[in-house]
Amino acid sequence: MSQNTLYDKVWEKHKVTELPNGQDQLFIGLHLIHEVTSPQAFAMLEERGIDVAFPERNYATTDHIAPTEAEKRNRPLADDEAENMLSALERNVTDNGITFFGFESGQQGITHVVAPELGLSQPGMTVACGDSHTATHGAFGSIGVGVGTSQIRDILATGCIAADKQKVRRINVEGSLGEGVYAKDIILKIIQELGVDGGVGHVYEYGGPAIEELDMEGRLAICNMSIEGGARAGYINPDDTTYEYLKGREYVPDGDEFEERKEYWESIKSDEDAEYDDVVTINMDDVDPLVTWGINPGQVIEVSEPIPEPDSFEARSDQEAAERALEHMDLEPGDSMLGYDVDVAFLGTCTNGRVSDFEVAAKILENNTIADDVRALAVPGSETVRKECEARGIDETFIEAGFQWRRAGCSMCLAMNEDSLEGDEVCASSSNRNFIGRQGSKEGRTVLMSPAMVAAAAVEGEVTDARRFFEDDVQTVSATDVEEVAD
Numbered sequence: 485m486s487q488n489t490l491y492d493k494v495w496e497k498h499k500v501t502e503l504p505n506g507q508d509q510l511f512i513g514l515h516l517i518h519e520v521t522s523p524q525a526f527a528m529l530e531e532r533g534i535d536v537a538f539p540e541r542n543y544a545t546t547d548h549i550a551p552t553e554a555e556k557r558n559r560p561l562a563d564d565e566a567e568n569m570l571s572a573l574e575r576n577v578t579d580n581g582i583t584f585f586g587f588e589s590g591q592q593g594i595t596h597v598v599a600p601e602l603g604l605s606q607p608g609m610t611v612a613c614g615d616s617h618t619a620t621h622g623a624f625g626s627i628g629v630g631v632g633t634s635q636i637r638d639i640l641a642t643g644c645i646a647a648d649k650q651k652v653r654r655i656n657v658e659g660s661l662g663e664g665v666y667a668k669d670i671i672l673k674i675i676q677e678l679g680v681d682g683g684v685g686h687v688y689e690y691g692g693p694a695i696e697e698l699d700m701e702g703r704l705a706i707c708n709m710s711i712e713g714g715a716r717a718g719y720i721n722p723d724d725t726t727y728e729y730l731k732g733r734e735y736v737p738d739g740d741e742f743e744e745r746k747e748y749w750e751s752i753k754s755d756e757d758a759e760y761d762d763v764v765t766i767n768m769d770d771v772d773p774l775v776t777w778g779i780n781p782g783q784v785i786e787v788s789e790p791i792p793e794p795d796s797f798e799a800r801s802d803q804e805a806a807e808r809a810l811e812h813m814d815l816e817p818g819d820s821m822l823g824y825d826v827d828v829a830f831l832g833t834c835t836n837g838r839v840s841d842f843e844v845a846a847k848i849l850e851n852n853t854i855a856d857d858v859r860a861l862a863v864p865g866s867e868t869v870r871k872e873c874e875a876r877g878i879d880e881t882f883i884e885a886g887f888q889w890r891r892a893g894c895s896m897c898l899a900m901n902e903d904s905l906e907g908d909e910v911c912a913s914s915s916n917r918n919f920i921g922r923q924g925s926k927e928g929r930t931v932l933m934s935p936a937m938v939a940a941a942a943v944e945g946e947v948t949d950a951r952r953f954f955e956d957d958v959q960t961v962s963a964t965d966v967e968e969v970a971d
Contacts, residue, residue, distance in 0.1 A: 486652035488755040490721055491687050494627050495649055497752075498610045507646040513609040514621075515639045516595045517544035517582070520900070521614030523572040525636035526580075536580040537643045543604060544577045545585040546570055547594045548900045550893030552863050556902070557587050557891065566901065580640075593866025593892040596620040596834035600704060601868050603733025607722040607749035612639055617834050617916065619710040622719030623703035624726055625749065627687070629717055650716045651685055651761035656692035659769030664951035666844070667702030668836060668914070668934040670694060671709040672774040672784045674766055680782040683715030686761070689754065690720050694768045700729040701838045708835045709916050712781040721753045775821050775947060776918050776932040778809030783918075784932070785821065787949050788965060793817040812920060813929050821947045824931065827909040829860040829887075829942035830923075833897040836914035836935050837865025842873050845939035846881040848953045854886035855945030861903060862887045863895040887942070899924025912941035 486492055500509040515538075522544070529536070536542065549566035551557050561567040577584040585591040585598055592598070596617055599605045607625035611618060614636050621628035635645045657670055675682075688710050695706070703720050710718025727746055730736045737745060772786040783806065785791065794806035794817065810816065815824075831837075831845055842862065854860050862882045864870035870892055873879050879889045896903040897915040904924025905911055911923055911930050918930035931947060940950035949960040 486759055486761050488758040489652050489689060489760065490625055490719060490752055490754045491627060491650075491652050491689065492758075493752045494608055494610065497608070500644055503646055505646070507648055509644050510610060510647045511644050512612045512639050513541065514599070514604060514611045515542045516599055516604075516611065516613035516615075516618070517542060517573070517577070517636075518548060518595050518613070518615065519546045519569040519573040520548045521633055522576065522636055523569060524633045525614075525640055526572070526576040528637045529640055534641045536582065536640045539581040541643065542580075542582045542640070543585070543599065544573060544582055545592055545595055545598050546573060546587070547592075547892075548894045548898065550587075550592070550891070551901050552861075552890035552893045552895050552903055554891050563901070590867055590871075593864070593868065594834045594837060594894055596704075596708065597837055597865030597869065597892075600624070600700070601733070601866060603730055603736035606730065606736065606745070607726060608752040612645065616711045617708050619715070619717045620704050620708040620834055622707040622710070622717055623700060624730075625719055625722035625752065627717050627719060628707070630711065650687045652689055653683065653686045653715075653762040653764060654689045654691065654760040656763065656765045657690060657694040658692050658765060658767045659694055659771075660697065661694060661768055662770070663954055664936060664949075665768070665771060665773055666934045666936065667698055667705040669771065669774045670766075670768060671706045671713075672776070672781065672932065673768065673771060675709070675713045675782050676774070676784045677766055678713055678764065680712060680780050681714045683710065683713040686715050688713065688715045688718040689760070690718060692765075695720060696723070696725075698725075699840065700725060701840045704838070705835050709781065712916055722749045773934060773937055773950060775937065776930070777813060777815060777821055778806065779812055779918055779920050780805070780809075781916070781918060781932060783809050787820075787822055787947075791815055791817055791819045791821065821931070822949065824947040825910060826858060826912045826931070826941045826946055828896075828905060828911040829854065829858055829938050830863070830896045830911055830913045830915065831861070831887075831935055831938050832863030832865060832890075832895050833915045834865060834894075835916045837863065837869065839869055839872050841914065841935040842869075842878050842882070843876075845935040846878045848936055848939040848943065848950060849881050849885040849887070852885055852943045852953075854942040858886075858942050858945050860885075860887040860942045861890060861896060863890040863903070864892050866892045885943070896923050898922060905930075912938045912947065914938050
């Protein structure tokens with residue numbers, strides 16, 4: 485088993501005891517709550533007459549069902565089920581003295597965007613939420629895990645969960661990112677190499693030059709999709725980039741107390757001689773932007789690569805999955821994703837809904853308009869992100885290009901509000917999952933890509949190499965190039 489990694493240190497500091505069934509009782513330092521998975525947990529406590537143990541360690545927002553059109557946020561919400569969930573959350577947080585970032589707070593948004601930008605997520609923490617993408621918070625050097633309703637109940641009642649310690653895989657990401665290649669491409673490349681089940685039983689520790697060069701928003705995108713690679717969590721050791729990001733944020737102490745915290749944060753970093761259960765190296769030199777071609781995030785290729793033959797996969801289950809994907813996506817082996825028609829462009833989510841994501845997309849949209857037959861949504865990850873983008877004029881660039889500029893929420897990532905694909909529409913999406921039906925239509929088709937690639941696809945009306953919108957000296961890939969590789 486691993487020794488002296490950040491994961492080992494944080495686990496031991498939060499381990500309360502070993503339970504009779506062999507699991508550890510793990511204290512949760514930060515519990516994030518939203519409207520979908522929490523009502524049943526609160527009801528269980530109410531039935532038993534149990535109070536929330538640590539209300540000050542719990543923070544709530546509404547994100548999954550949040551309407552992103554401003555005029556549809558009036559209460560009661562038009563969707564009765566959504567209104568019931570939101571009303572239950574409001575009642576539960578009020579009754580239990582829990583801080584709530586609702587529509588009127590000015591800080592509402594996606595859980596995994598709100599907590600980092602407020603400084604709630606900090607190094608050395610254990611973070612839990614009833615959402616699989618809680619791994620996002622590992623970007624700060626914390627251990628973030630998604631939990632189910634019964635575990636939400638346990639955290640509310642005791643501040644703890646029963647958990648199994650995982651193995652630790654170190655992923656060294658070597659090289660540097662070329663122009664037009666981003667953090668989203670790194671994590672898609674990792675999933676391409678290791679598979680959607682490659683991380684089962686593990687947490688991922690990301691490191692190496694390409695990771696160290698990323699800003700915090702890029703690191704958040706990397707850790708966010710750890711779960712898509714099968715890992716229980718993913719994290720990055722804290723460094724000066726982490727500390728500079730945290731300084732001055734609402735829930736981060738300043739002055740001497742900040743320096744004291746920093747000493748602790750430094751102490752929980754993986755030791756130089758830490759032992760890992762596994763070490764993998766991924767090289768990002770000369771890697772082109774990536775896009776998915778199938779129905780899971782592991783069915784992904786660089787834009788310079790042809791779609792693989794099903795029989796190129798070793799396992800029969802992977803071959804069958806590829807065959808299903810090709811049928812659903814209406815593709816053939818050897819095809820290029822370049823030129824694949826796009827009906828919808830969606831920019832947002834807890835993966836890529838931050839200011840820097842909208843900045844890079846805006847550079848492509850500047851002086852361009854989206855294709856006539858494309859429906860395009862820009863949905864900031866939080867109201868804070870929205871207001872910052874608007875202060876910089878980024879929203880105007882999107883609107884002038886033909887995008888709908890929306891309010892904060894999960895939106896078309898999982899289509900629990902009115903933002904949904906229709907029929908067999910193809911969506912160029914900055915989200916994290918391309919499962920069948922994920923974006924609201926069982927016939928809909930999702931192509932995952934970076935924000936820059938989404939913007940480029942919106943303009944062209946088809947999957948295109950976004951780098952052609954940059955400087956003339958940046959090498960791009962055409963469909964013809966891919967056909968030559970396939971031949």
